[in-house]
Amino acid sequence: MADDMLKSDNLPQNPERASLEGRNKFMGFWFFLGGETVLFASLFGTYLALRNSPAEGPTASEIFGLELVFIMTIVLLTSSLTSVYAMYHMKNGDFKKMQLWLGITVALGFTFLGFEIYEFYHYVHGYHFGYTTSAFSSAFYTLVGFHGGHVAFGLAWIISLMIRNAKRGINLYNAPKFYIASLYWHFIDVVWVFIFTVVYLMGKVG
């Protein structure tokens, strides 16, 4: 049985849910995302309460530009799509293609993160909008930074899964791991959609 877990041929249709361990992971991770939702909801609530409190510092509409953020949104949404492709190939047992699409996902993730760092750098140096400038700035960097931290963690996670399993194929043991990593990635994307709306769009327009 233990050996079966590591075999890569004759996998069932949904290898991520074929074992009890896999089903447990799958369900546990959904619940974990429920908790994460409350975490981000709390951060959003705080941000909404403080977004009009710039103290002496710049306001939202003074610093936000939508072009870069729009590109970032596209990049991250695309990476969600590519991770779906990766999971599609996982279910078909095509390990090479899965790795390829995960690689593209990771590349897009890094692009996003790069843009975000550039954005923060720009605010700090171009507008003197630092973490301690005002309640608004603290709330902004904490919310967006938590999301960025999640992206960075997700990247590290997917990369280590890719490296660890590079020399062997998909099996019942690692399929759930890949699958929940991709779930996590989708979750990060969804959170970003809310950030785009609540932070940037409402900051510029509302």
Added chain:
Amino acid sequence: MSATARKAGFGAALWDYLTTVDHKKIGILYLVAGIFFFILGGLEAMLIRIQLISPNNEFISAQFYNEVLTMHGTTMIFLAAMPLIFALMNAVVPLQIGARDVAFPFVNSLGFWLFFFGGVMLNVSWFVTGAPDAGWTAYAPLSIFSEGHGVDFYAIGLQISGFGTLMGGINFIVTVVNMRAPGMTYMRMPLFTWTAFIASVLILFAFPALTVGLFMLTFDRLFGANFFDPAMGGNAIIWEHLFWIFGHPEVYILILPAFGVFSEVIPTFAKKRLFGYSSMVFATVLIAFLGFMVWAHHMFTVGLGPIANSIFAVATMAIAVPTGIKIFNWLFTLWGGSIRLTSPMVFALGFIPTFTIGGMTGVMLASAAADFQYHDSYFVVAHFHYVIVGGVVLGLFAGIIYWWPKMFGTMLNEKLNHWFFWLFFIGFHLTFFIQHFLGLMGMPRRYWKFLPDQGLDLFNLISTIGAFFMAVGTIVFLYNVIITQVKGVKVSGDPWDARTLEWAIPSPPPFYNFKQEPLVRGLDPLWIEKTEGNGKIQPATPLGDIHMPNNSFVPFMMSLGLFIAGFGVMFQGTYWVLAVIGFGITAGSMLYRSFKDDLGYHVHKEDLEDEKGDGSNG
């Protein structure tokens, strides 16, 4: 404690407990740690009461009083009550649903070690710059301006232990959903399992709010953020909201499992099936649901306005309805039962009126207009001790005594248990009943001193005397534990003549719990077999290999890493090195975990057949 441990010597036993992923041993770890912190919190309580024994007392300094007060509350809630609840959940829930282990044994152990290191972190503060002193609620801006590192220890210590609790919660949700034995439908689950399940759901949705609040507190204090600083546009009320969005569900996280304990104890010792089982389940779910909508009843005096106050007042009073349903169900279970006054039963009988009083004062507090008078007075102190001590603590001790045989295979001395109960119970009412009146007379809570000749002297003296009774009671309990374990007289698998699945296997159970998966034929499965079958649970599956998880030292290391890193983040400067080392240990442990396959091992069928006595059929 286990037979293998005694044979193998102390070092091996220690290593076994440091690496264990067995829910029964993790339950014991939670129990030992929880009782340790309960004693610590109790000593702090005694210091508070001795300081307040007479007016203008100089027993301890004002600053030290603030620290002791803060640490008492924080310790009791997060480091005593929570782990003791997890102790019972670990010891009992998998057995009650006929599972071999929890869904995530590794995460289970991680949860314990995170809680443990968080608790140690909090208490290290005593020796480094002083303990937190802003109250267990750590309201901003007091907590922002508190000097030294006390509140930093609070924020980071609770953060670490909070992660552990969150993981424990997720683990038990999945365990209950996925790991039930054949025939164990939701509506056949014992009420302790139900309440543990619902409490876990509450943990999942309540703790992240605290996580965020604690992060903000940390960032404000250590990194110059401005969340709670009005001068920079911040808003101190945000902390109160986040704290109570977590905090009110937290009180239900504590009380629901205690309700669960009583719902097991009362039917067993009344020899009757629980009255209104489905309404009990319904009430549990409803309490949990409403529990999320009442947090602002802690903030009536903040100035949220009459509309908000009214809504939260009505929502709060509504919770009394499902709670009342439960009280009546317990009474009706007792009605006409053949009652055995064992000590867990006596705890249950003491609980019912005590908790009812706490619920009544709760409804009084919930009247927003009246609360302006009660708020922050000893009336509130009396209220929450009636529900927390009269509810949670009595429930925990009833549960510990009731399941002690299952956990250790021995039986606590009943006579001493009764002594413990009466000392504790009388002491409790002496201490806290009178505090209602102290509060109504205007004595504010959390004050270091009170003045003479304001009519407060005698009542405070009585209150302190009561506290000594409780302390003596607790000492009797500890003495009982020691002599019971030293004597080590073994008892059978079912010493109480009980009704649920955990009593169908030996005490303590074999490490794989059930040799064959049990077949559950209804509510109170063991009782069904006792009355309709041959008294033994029938197996649902043929004897086969059993898959078991491997022990692991990784959870300990991951938690240790965060513990070390906490100091780096707190002291900064050259101490940043500690943060690098600590986070390095944690990240390294996680990588190790994901790079090394951990497939567990199998206990073979042949070995199981050789073993004497059979696992599933008692």
